[in-house]
Amino acid sequence: MVSSQLSNNEHKKYICDRCLHYFYTSDKLASHEEDCSSINKCKVLLPNKKNNKLTFINYSKKEWVPFVIYADFECVLKPVVEARAYSVHEAFSCGLYLKCNFDDELSEYRCYRKVNDDDMSPSEWFAQNLQDIADKVLEFFNNPKPMCFTSVEKVKFEKAETCHICKRGFTENDVKVRDHSHFTGEYRGAAHNKCNINYRDARFVPVIFHNPSGYDSHLFIREVATGFPGRVWVLPQTKERYISFVKFMEDQRLSFRFIDSFKFMASSLDNLAKNLKQQPTLRKVFGQDYDDAQIDLLTKKGVFPYEYISSLEKLQETALPPAEQFYSSLTDSDILRKRTYI
Incomplete structure (x- = not known):
């Protein structure tokens, strides 16, 4: 099978089981195996006939984690005059939803918005709330x-x-x-x-962002790493992008595991929200509390004039900006007036 994938040549090939290099004579293969076996030395163990099946044994992975956090940041886009940059992203708000999987009454939404320049930053607020949540979660374990x-x-x-x-x-x-x-x-x-x-309960709280490695993590990782005691473990992709990272509490009895939902659902939040309409359980879960118009709003990404919001002062305005201010240079797209003005 391997030979046919290498070429259409019908001559016999001698293939190395370790690295899959191939030769046309057994002598050359034997000579190669002497060198190949000394590289990355390891012992190859093959299953015997009595033990030749893999079975699932990590049964604790079947259990729901007791708590999970879904979070997001929003930024003002401050314009800059540098040739290589268009704007600087500065966080002005943060929201998180703490979901409890064993008692929904313990689930809660928390949010914060920075009003003045000298107010606490959203990343500091986020770090403080993680520590507060850790204390509450540990109460259940203790x-x-x-x-x-x-x-x-x-x-x-x-x-x-x-x-x-x-x-x-x-x-x-x-x-x-x-x-x-x-x-x-x-x-x-x-x-x-x-x-x-x-069958132990997971001693970590997943913190789920959408595409944090490319955006959100840069807004808060320093405050999370230094805002309260405990080491940080990072799985990097590059110097500036992280696949995942974990913040341990000081006594290591609990940790926060930051997960990128984009790795599992590689699409924009706008498209993901639209896909909710296809879920048969949507109206079963929300139909009693929300009418069709409200559900329609829940299943789409709201419009927002990201590039217009260049300072905290603009967040205090009491009227919508002109429709042309909703233009996005990132996507080169505008919005329909009927979606902005009622």
Whole structure:
């Protein structure tokens, strides 16, 4: 198969299993293997017939993370006179949504807008709120709730024949235990003792931005790194772009893992918002609280005169700017007047 992919030549090829280089004689292959085996020395282990299947064992990855943060920054575009730059982006607001996956009443939205030049910067506010959120999240880890175990659940536990975590059956030698959520106290099912021990709650909070490596991270990474104690781990792509980075709390009992949603959904927020209309659960979830017109607004990116907002003072204006001020030189696009003026 490899030989046919290399060329249409029907002559026999001798291929090195380590690097896939090929030769036309066995002697040349043998000579090559002496050198090849000494490069990046490692021991090659192949599975035997009794152990030749890969199975999923990281069962803790099946569990929802208890908390997740979705965040975004907005900037004023201050014009500059330099030939190589058009404007300087300076953050004036930040918003974050803390989503709790085990109790939605604990979910909350926080936002901040800088009004005057001497006010706290949005990046400083963001770092302070991360520390505050860390303190609240750690309260749940430090105070696990006892299991609520009813008589009905006791009967289910005694009759259970499979582990609810790994989905494998119990044997006579297995220790069957009761698994429960440490955040709610809810009984989740019967489990192997080993599965239950490894079924740990994630001690990190994902912080999700859309394309932070190319934009948002430059606005806040310094304040997050130095604003409160704890080391920072960075996975760089280049000197200025990061694939991901992690901020650990000082005692390392919790960390914030910054994730780029663009890596998973490689499209603009405008297109992603439009795709929401195709989701069958959209109206099921929001239909009771919002009418069709409101849902239509939720599923599109709002218009904003980004280049017009060149100072904090312009944010205090009480009337919309002229329609031509909504022009974007980045996309060379304008907006329809009917979308701006009602």
